[in-house]
Amino acid sequence: MKPIKLLLISAAILMMNSAYAVQYKFVATDKSIYTKMCVLAGNNEQQALKRIIRRHQDSVRLLANSTLCNDMSLANFARNYDANMTFDYLKKYTYNLDKTPKITIDDIVTRATEDKSAEEIILVYVGQ
Numbered sequence: 001m002k003p004i005k006l007l008l009i010s011a012a013i014l015m016m017n018s019a020y021a022v023q024y025k026f027v028a029t030d031k032s033i034y035t036k037m038c039v040l041a042g043n044n045e046q047q048a049l050k051r052i053i054r055r056h057q058d059s060v061r062l063l064a065n066s067t068l069c070n071d072m073s074l075a076n077f078a079r080n081y082d083a084n085m086t087f088d089y090l091k092k093y094t095y096n097l098d099k100t101p102k103i104t105i106d107d108i109v110t111r112a113t114e115d116k117s118a119e120e121i122i123l124v125y126v127g128q
Helices: 002-019 033-042 046-055 060-066 074-080 084-093
Strands: 022-028 104-111 120-127
Touching (some): 033 046, 033 074, 033 084, 033 120, 060 074
C-alpha cells in the first residue's frame, strides 16, 4: 500500500511541475542577419545558426561577441532563454564585452488558448 501511495504522490508532483512549463517563441520583426541570429539562438536552432554564421564573412568569435540581443551576447541570450544547444555551441567563442545594444526585444506574454494544458507561451519579438 505504501509503494502505491508513494507512486501516486510522485506522479502528482511531476504533473504539477510540468503544468507550469514556459515556452519562448521568438519572432523576427525585420530581415537583418543579426536579428535572424538572435531568433535562432533563442529558439535553440543550433544547426541553422551554424549555417548562417558560416555564410557570414566574419569569424564565429567576432559574431558571437559583436552581435548583441537584448544587451547580451548571443551565448548569454541563449542561456537566458534556456536554449542549451546554442548556448553550448556559442559559449566557447564568447567573452564579455561592454557594447551598446543594437537589437531590442520586447516580451509579450500570451496564454495558449487552444492547448488545454497550463503551459505558458511567451512571444518575444526581435528587431532593430
